[in-house]
Every structure is written in C-alpha cells, then in structure tokens.
Amino acid sequence: MIFIVLFCFISFPEQRNINELKGTISMIEHERNDIEIMLDNVGMVYDSADGKEVTALTSVTMDIHKGEFISLLGPSGCGKTTLLRIIADLIHPTSGNVLIGGVSPKDARLKRRYGMVFQSATLYDWRTVIKNIELPLEITHCPKKERHERAMKMLDLVGLSDFADHYPRQLSGGMQQRVGIARALALQPEILLMDEPFSALDEFTREKLHVDLLKIWRKTNKTIIFVTHNIQESVFLSDRICVLSPHPGRLSAIIDVDLPRPRTMDIKDTPEFTALVSKVRNSFEGV
Amino acid sequence: MLHSKKVRSGVTNIGCPLLFGAALVASWQTGLLHKILKTDEYILPYPMRIIDIMKENSDKIMLNVNASVKVALIGLLLGSVLGYLIAIIATVFPKYGSGGLTIVSAFNAIPIVALAPVFINWTKDVSDIAEERSMAAKILVVTVTSMAAMSVNAYRGLTELPPFSEDLMKTYAAGRLTEFFKLRFPNSVPYIFTALRVSVPGSVIGALVSEYFAEYIIGVGRQIRENILIAQYATAWAYIVTACIIGIVMYAILMLAESIILKACLHRT
Amino acid sequence: MKKLKKLLTSKFFITIVWVVMLIAVWELFAFHVENIKRTPENVQPHLSGIVDSLTSDRKINGSQTALQMVIENAKATLTRAGIGYIIGIASGFLLALFMSLSKIVEKTSFPYLMLIQLIPILGMAPIINAITGDIAKSRIIIAAILTFYPVATNTLAGFKSVQREKHELMYSYAANKFQIYTKTMIPACIPYFFTGLKISAPMAITASILVDTLQGGIGLGCLLSQSLKGAMTRYVFWDIVFFSAVIGILSFYIMGIIEIMMCPYRRTGKR
Structure with a gap:
C-alpha cells in the first residue's frame, strides 16, 4: 500500500498536497474492498447453423474489483x-449469473x-474528432456547453487537443484509437x-x-x-x-x-x- | 426449437410477399383497385380478361415478342462485347482510357428518347426494307445503352485487382497476355455480371422505347402504344403483361447463368 | 517542360481531348452526309448549324426563336421531372426506412422492389397516361416510379452497411431508436442515398421527355416529335437532342456536387 502511495507521490508532483494524498489512500482502500463485477458459473452455448450445440464458454466464476x-x-x-x-x-449467458455493482x-x-472500445476505432467519419467524443453526451442530453467542455477534457486526457476539428480519416490509426478511448470515457463510466x-x-x-x-x-x-x-x-x-x-x-x-x-x-x-x-x-x- | 425457428422465417419470407400479391390481385379483380386509382374496368381490365386476351392473340403476341427479344438480345450482345473491348483498351492505355470511359459513362445519362430518333436517321440507308432499317436502329439504341454499363464495370473488374496480385505476376515474369488470362479476365467475371444485371433490364426498356420511334410497326412496346391510340386497352394490357414477363424471364435466365458460371469458376480454382 | 507534361496528362486535359475527338468524328461524318444527301440536317447536321439555330433570332413558330421554344418547353418538362423526382426520392427513402425498421415490411416489399426494376415502366407510359388521363400527372408518376427504385435499394444498402460495432456502441449508450436513426443510421446512409439520386436523376428526365412524346401539348418530347414530323425545322430536333443529353449528364453531376457540399468529411484528403 505504501508502495502505491509513494508512486503516486513521485509521479504526480503537483499532488503534493497532503489532504489529497490522504484522499487517495482512502480511495484505494475503499476500492480494494469493493467488487465491481461478479461472475458466477457463467456459461454460453450457441446453436450453430447445422443445428449442433457449440459450447463457447463453460462455468466462469470470478470477481473483479473496482479499479x-x-x-x-x-x-x-x-x-x-x-x-x-x-x-x-x-449477449445473454445461457447459464450462470452476472452482477455489475x-x-x-x-x-x-x-x-x-460501460465505455466500449473496439478493435477498429469505429469513429463516425462524418463527425469531427470533438463531435465524435460529444456523441454519447448528445445521447444523454447533456447541455451543449457542458458537452463541449467535457469532450475537450477527454481529448486533452488522450493528448489530442490540437486535433479537435479534424475528421477521423485525417488521423493515423493510433490517433483514431485514442479518440475511441476518449469517446468511451466521455460518459464517465x-x-x-x-x-x-x-x-x-x-x-x-x-x-x-x-x-x-x-x-x-x-x-x-x-x-x-x-x-x-x-x-x-x-x-x-x-x-x-x-x-x-x-x-x-x-x-x-x-x-x-x-x-x-x-x-x-x-x-x-x-x-x-x-x-x-x-x-x-x-x-x-x-x- | 431451432428447426421451428427456421421454418417460421421461411414462412414469413415467402408468405408475406405472397399475401401482399394475393391482396393486390384480389383488390384488382373485385374492382377495389379501380376505385383507388379512380379508373374503370375499361382502361384497367380485370386480370382474367387480360389473360383471356393473351390466349386469344397468342400468335400475334409471339410475333411481337420475337421482334422485341431479338432486338434486346442482339443489342445486348453487341453492346456488351463492345463495352468489354473498350474496357480492355482502357486498361492497356490507362491514362487516356479512363478519360474515354468517363465519356462513355456519360452516355448512360443521355435520355434514350433522344438517342432513338438520331439512330433512326443514321440507319436510313442500311436497307431498302423498312423492317430491316428499323431493326438496325433499334439494335443500335440497345447496343449503346448496354455498352456504357459494360465498359465501366468491366474496366473496374480488369483494374481493381486483389492486392499484390500484379506484383505476383511480375515475379513470375508473366507477359501481358498471360497476365490478362490468368489474372485480369477471371477477376472481371463477377463484374461482367454486375454490368449485365443493369443492362439486361435496360436492354428490354431500350428495345421497347426505340420501337416507339421506329418506322416499321412491330414489337411489344409499339403494340402497347398502338393499341392505346385505338382505345383497345385490354389488348394494350396484354402486351404490358407480356413486356413484364419478358423482363422477368430474361433476368431469371441471367441469374441462373450467373450462379452456374460463378460456381464453375469457384470449382476450377 | 515538367509543367507542360503534367498538364498533358491531367484529367481535365484528357477529357478535353476526348471531347475534341468526338466533335471531330461528328464533323467528319457530317461532311460525308452533306455530300451525299439533299437535306443533311435530317441525318446529321454540322455542329455549327445546330449552334446557329440556337443563336439565330429567326422566329420559328411566329412568336419564338428556337432557343426560346426549347427553354419554354424544357421548363415544363423539367418541372414535372423535378416534382416526380422529389416524390420518388421521398417515397423511396421512406420505404427503405420502414424496411430497415420492420422485418415484415422488408420481407413483404423486397421481391416487389426487385420486380419494379424488371418491369419496363417506360413501356407502361401510355397506359399510365390513359389511367390518369392527364399528361402532366403521368409524367410526374413515371418519373417518381423510376426514381423510387434506385433510391430505395441504395438507401436500404446504406442502412445495412452500418458496422456492427456502431450498433453495439449505441446499444452500450442505451440510445433509443430515434437516436440510433438520427445519429447513426441516417448519416451513415447518406453516401448510398446520393448514389441512388445520381442514378435516378437522368432517368427522371428521360421519363418526363418520353411521356411528352405520347401526347401533344407543351414539353420537350412534344416539341421533339413535332420537329420529327416536319412541323418545324429539323434543327429544333437536334437542339433538343443535345439539350436533353447535356441536361441528363448535368443532372448527374449536380447531384454529385450537392453530395460533396453536404458531406464535407469526404472532401478532406488523407493526411
């Protein structure tokens, strides 16, 4: 635990405020005690085209912690x-239970x-980078001004602030995928x-x-x-x-x-x- | 459970369109359709009446079908062969060839109504017999329209090759002819069918419309028009149904040919 | 030198060369016709003659020059083609939308959609004219039917082209059906929709001209058949042939330009 705190200390010199540090400690402790995803005996059986049953997954049981x-x-x-x-x-499992929080x-x-990131960036090529990140916020009817601010913050997080008004096809594959990550984070899942x-x-x-x-x-x-x-x-x-x-x-x-x-x-x-x-x-x- | 699911989707696949078609024919036969279209059974005769007329006039109808189908098929053949040749030339000389194709594809956008009379002018000296002159003009119209579709699609088939396949041919030190027969031609086969899917219905339309302007009165399209001029609506409808059957049968033959040939191609490789 | 070479192989220059070659072939043939025919304009006149007929201020039917006549009739033809085109676009798009929304609608209408393409609608023009009893209406209807098929099939293909991931993304946002369509499906199908528009624009014009020829009145097709029958100088016929050819080709390109204006993302090149 001390190790983790120490690393925070080193890597975020701007966070040397002792109160924040305390906050971090309590947050980490809290998270480690909390289960985010609980998989209990989860299995999945498909019907294949020729009528046979295909077992894609058998009895997966595990807990995933917060963070x-x-x-x-x-x-x-x-x-x-x-x-x-x-x-x-x-998809719905054919057996077992899943609990999310x-x-x-x-x-x-x-x-x-949930925030989802796919193998391909799956960006909307008719929207600029910033509008791509605003998309989920539009779905949740976030006010226009806040939408833009939050999207800019996400874009800043992935280090692409300078490319806000570019179209996806003008970006490299790596940059596109970063936009995809920023978009997945926009709703703060x-x-x-x-x-x-x-x-x-x-x-x-x-x-x-x-x-x-x-x-x-x-x-x-x-x-x-x-x-x-x-x-x-x-x-x-x-x-x-x-x-x-x-x-x-x-x-x-x-x-x-x-x-x-x-x-x-x-x-x-x-x-x-x-x-x-x-x-x-x-x-x-x-x- | 799976089995029943399949059966159910099959039932909706065929059942829904059949039900719709049956409803349409029923509303036609009962006169409901006439009320909707605000017309009478004189202009829009009942289906049974149309079928009767088709039976009565079957000899005459076949004569006109022959004329129209001949025009459509010969024009389609000439146009497709010419179009493919143009595509080959464009492939050999890519810079000027693709520019020429832009011009050819522009022919697609020219109304056939404008083309047909021009071609009738041009073919005035082909023969002394009116029937042959008209035939030549009509075939020319269909040729030009199907040529445009074929050349553009065939060019894509001859040039849009799988990645690196050209390089592979180069490593074999293959000549241009070998490259054509081993790579470009097989690659273009599906594109030929894409073109035909457009030009087969197009050839029927081209044949029917060019008949309107032709000197010699024959053909399914011309009969539709002539019978309406003398207010023989039921006969006109018989020809319309015939025209639809021609369109559908020719397309069905194309589909059959496509499935057989593409399957043969797949087996060969 | 380099610049010259670049110009010589530019797309624009190549198109120009082709157009010049076409004109040359036309003129050669026209010279030939001139030598063997008494009335060469009945077979193939010189292009200069056609241009002359358009620019001359000689009144052809007592009150109008050739150009005025063509323009007046073209207005009537193009307006009706335009109305039919818009009706066809709207109904084609709506059908595609309903087909994508409902499996039953899709399964019911798909075979009939295919049939429409195979039925020679243009061949049915006279009967549609007879049913409606009004040439203006039948022009609009036929233009609409011809527009309908390419727009409906291409739009449907556009809806189907949306990647599975995009559907899953909207699903993970718990977006409702309206949002899925306005944010994803409809914008994604726009390029396909325009393919349909580009194919059908010349067809709508063809339909409108053809229906004109069936009956007297005003319209490019009526004028065309009158000129062919010898009611006025043959040059009017040639004017119309060239005019309709140009309009047909232009309509295709105008749709392309509108597409580029509406989709700025397709304009920007790759970095």
Whole structure:
C-alpha cells in the first residue's frame, strides 16, 4: 500500500498536497474492498447453423474489483470476446449469473456504466474528432456547453487537443484509437470494456498506447476489462490475467501480475517480466 | 426449437410477399383497385380478361415478342462485347482510357428518347426494307445503352485487382497476355455480371422505347402504344403483361447463368 | 517542360481531348452526309448549324426563336421531372426506412422492389397516361416510379452497411431508436442515398421527355416529335437532342456536387 502511495507521490508532483494524498489512500482502500463485477458459473452455448450445440464458454466464476485492470487472454475461439460481450449485455449467458455493482448487466448498461472500445476505432467519419467524443453526451442530453467542455477534457486526457476539428480519416490509426478511448470515457463510466483495441496497430504505436492507457487508467480510476491475444501486452498492462483456453472455452488460470506500478517500457527487460510471460504461456491448456 | 425457428422465417419470407400479391390481385379483380386509382374496368381490365386476351392473340403476341427479344438480345450482345473491348483498351492505355470511359459513362445519362430518333436517321440507308432499317436502329439504341454499363464495370473488374496480385505476376515474369488470362479476365467475371444485371433490364426498356420511334410497326412496346391510340386497352394490357414477363424471364435466365458460371469458376480454382 | 507534361496528362486535359475527338468524328461524318444527301440536317447536321439555330433570332413558330421554344418547353418538362423526382426520392427513402425498421415490411416489399426494376415502366407510359388521363400527372408518376427504385435499394444498402460495432456502441449508450436513426443510421446512409439520386436523376428526365412524346401539348418530347414530323425545322430536333443529353449528364453531376457540399468529411484528403 505504501508502495502505491509513494508512486503516486513521485509521479504526480503537483499532488503534493497532503489532504489529497490522504484522499487517495482512502480511495484505494475503499476500492480494494469493493467488487465491481461478479461472475458466477457463467456459461454460453450457441446453436450453430447445422443445428449442433457449440459450447463457447463453460462455468466462469470470478470477481473483479473496482479499479482493477483485468486482461482476458487467449487464442481465438477461447470465448474471451464472448465473456466481454456477456458483461457488456450484448449477449445473454445461457447459464450462470452476472452482477455489475450489484445489478444485472442490463441495468448497468441503462445506467451507462460501460465505455466500449473496439478493435477498429469505429469513429463516425462524418463527425469531427470533438463531435465524435460529444456523441454519447448528445445521447444523454447533456447541455451543449457542458458537452463541449467535457469532450475537450477527454481529448486533452488522450493528448489530442490540437486535433479537435479534424475528421477521423485525417488521423493515423493510433490517433483514431485514442479518440475511441476518449469517446468511451466521455460518459464517465465505471467500467471500460476493450476488445483487442490495439491489435490492428503497429508494434511501435501499440507500445506507446500501452503507456498512455496506463496513465489514463491511473488518472481516471476505471475498472478495465481488456481482451487480447498478446501475452506481453497482457502482462505489461494488467493487475490480473484471466487465461482462457479453447474447446470448450474455459477459464484455465488467473495469474496475478505483481510488477510494480507505474510501469514503463523498461520493465519489459526485467527477468520478472520474462518469468511472468513464460508462466502465462505455460498455463494454457489444449492449444 | 431451432428447426421451428427456421421454418417460421421461411414462412414469413415467402408468405408475406405472397399475401401482399394475393391482396393486390384480389383488390384488382373485385374492382377495389379501380376505385383507388379512380379508373374503370375499361382502361384497367380485370386480370382474367387480360389473360383471356393473351390466349386469344397468342400468335400475334409471339410475333411481337420475337421482334422485341431479338432486338434486346442482339443489342445486348453487341453492346456488351463492345463495352468489354473498350474496357480492355482502357486498361492497356490507362491514362487516356479512363478519360474515354468517363465519356462513355456519360452516355448512360443521355435520355434514350433522344438517342432513338438520331439512330433512326443514321440507319436510313442500311436497307431498302423498312423492317430491316428499323431493326438496325433499334439494335443500335440497345447496343449503346448496354455498352456504357459494360465498359465501366468491366474496366473496374480488369483494374481493381486483389492486392499484390500484379506484383505476383511480375515475379513470375508473366507477359501481358498471360497476365490478362490468368489474372485480369477471371477477376472481371463477377463484374461482367454486375454490368449485365443493369443492362439486361435496360436492354428490354431500350428495345421497347426505340420501337416507339421506329418506322416499321412491330414489337411489344409499339403494340402497347398502338393499341392505346385505338382505345383497345385490354389488348394494350396484354402486351404490358407480356413486356413484364419478358423482363422477368430474361433476368431469371441471367441469374441462373450467373450462379452456374460463378460456381464453375469457384470449382476450377 | 515538367509543367507542360503534367498538364498533358491531367484529367481535365484528357477529357478535353476526348471531347475534341468526338466533335471531330461528328464533323467528319457530317461532311460525308452533306455530300451525299439533299437535306443533311435530317441525318446529321454540322455542329455549327445546330449552334446557329440556337443563336439565330429567326422566329420559328411566329412568336419564338428556337432557343426560346426549347427553354419554354424544357421548363415544363423539367418541372414535372423535378416534382416526380422529389416524390420518388421521398417515397423511396421512406420505404427503405420502414424496411430497415420492420422485418415484415422488408420481407413483404423486397421481391416487389426487385420486380419494379424488371418491369419496363417506360413501356407502361401510355397506359399510365390513359389511367390518369392527364399528361402532366403521368409524367410526374413515371418519373417518381423510376426514381423510387434506385433510391430505395441504395438507401436500404446504406442502412445495412452500418458496422456492427456502431450498433453495439449505441446499444452500450442505451440510445433509443430515434437516436440510433438520427445519429447513426441516417448519416451513415447518406453516401448510398446520393448514389441512388445520381442514378435516378437522368432517368427522371428521360421519363418526363418520353411521356411528352405520347401526347401533344407543351414539353420537350412534344416539341421533339413535332420537329420529327416536319412541323418545324429539323434543327429544333437536334437542339433538343443535345439539350436533353447535356441536361441528363448535368443532372448527374449536380447531384454529385450537392453530395460533396453536404458531406464535407469526404472532401478532406488523407493526411
């Protein structure tokens, strides 16, 4: 605990106000005691086209804490996206229970607790960057002035203030994805659901966005569910990694990543990092 | 449960349009349609009456169908072949070729009504027999309209290739001819059908409309007009139904040909 | 030198070259016709003759010059084509909207939508004229029917082209149906909608001219058939042919320009 506080202290010199520091401590304590997402025996069975039943996911049980960064890691067909979509209320599990902050996924969605980031940035190409971020605020009938201010704040958070009036097609892939993240944060949701958000980017852009995402996470204190098939990525980003294995999709291990935070790119060269990567790799079954 | 779901969607797929069609025919036969359109059974005869007339005049109708279909098919064939050749030339000389295609595609926007009389002028010396002159003019109209659709689509098929496929051909040191037959031509086959989907209905319309202006009186389109001029509405309707059948049958044949040929192409690769 | 080469291969220049070549071919043919025919304007006149007929102030029907006549009749034709076009656009768009909102509407109307394309509507012009009994009305109706099909199918394709992620995004915002349509579906289908508009604009004009030819009165088509029958100089016919060709092509490009004005995001180039 002291460690975390110390890191806050070092990385945010402007926050040296002792009262704020106390606030941070109590907030962290509070969060660690609180469960944000509760999965109880969640399973999903599809009817395939030829009438056979396909098991996409079997009995996943786990708790996700508030403010935690969780990766769902696995090869294609392991049900990681299915699990994300169940949490997002996009599909209903055929068995088991899901509770989001004590309510059903549907109620959580209606309370706009989710921010979603997809593999493609999914920006609206007829809207400028700032208007893209304002979109969810328009849906919730946020007043025009406040809408703009909040969107600008989000844009500032992802470091793209200078591009507010550009159209998406004028931005690079990495910048587009940042706009997507800013848009997902605009409604100030508690949970950020990210479905392989960086898999279409090149390695250099991806590494930079990893560091940026961690910064944004620290500033905003969201619970992040991050779907990926990249082991290094999940180790670098997460507090815990849910390793999913295919045929049938199941949770084969949950691995704690106890690397210190804030993490920088250098951490990838440490033996601890390498050890974790191989630990994760060895936890797959039947791949 | 899955099975019943499938059956149910199949029922709505076919049932809904059938129900709508039946309702339409029923309202027509009972005279409800006439009230809605504020017309009488003289101008809009009952379906059964139209069918009777089609049976009575089947010989004469077939004669006119022959004339119209001949025009449509010959024009379609000539236009499509010409259009494809233009597309090939445009592919060989891309800079000037694509500019020429812009001009050809502009032909699409020219009203056929304006084209038809011009072509009738041009073909006055083709033959001494009025029937043949008119035929040539009508075929020319259909040729020009289907040429425009084919050249633009075929050009896309010949030039919008899968990424790196041209480079692959280069690494094989393939000549232009090999490149054409192994890469460009197969790639353009689906585009040919895209063009035909536009130009097959277009050729029927072109044939019918050019008949209006032709010197020699024959063809389904001309018969519609002539019968209305002498107030034989029921006969005119018989020809309208015939025209619709021609359009639908030709399109159905195209669809059949497309599914067979594209399937054959898939099996080959 | 470099500049000259760039100009020579520019798109504008190439189009000009093609137009000049077309004119040259036309004129060559016209010279040939001039030598073998007594009345060359019946087959193919010189372009200069056509231009002359438009610019001369000779009264053709006692009160109007050729240009005045063409413009007056074009007004009538284009107004009705325009009204039919707008009705066709509105009904085509609405049908696509209802089809995207309701599966039953979609399944019921889709086969009939396909049929409309296969039925030679233009061939039905005389009977529609007979049913309505009014040439102005039938022009509007046929222009509307011809516009309807491309607009409806393209708009529907536009609605269907919306990525699944965009639907999921709106779902995660708990957006209502109205918001989904106004914020996502309708803006996304605009480029498709304009494809429909571009295809159908010349068709609406063609329809209107064709219906004109069926009956006397005012309109480009009436004028065209009168001139063909020899009621006035043949040059009026050629004027109309060129006028309608130009209007048909222009209508296509005008829709393209409106599209670019309405969609600024498509104008800006990639960075």
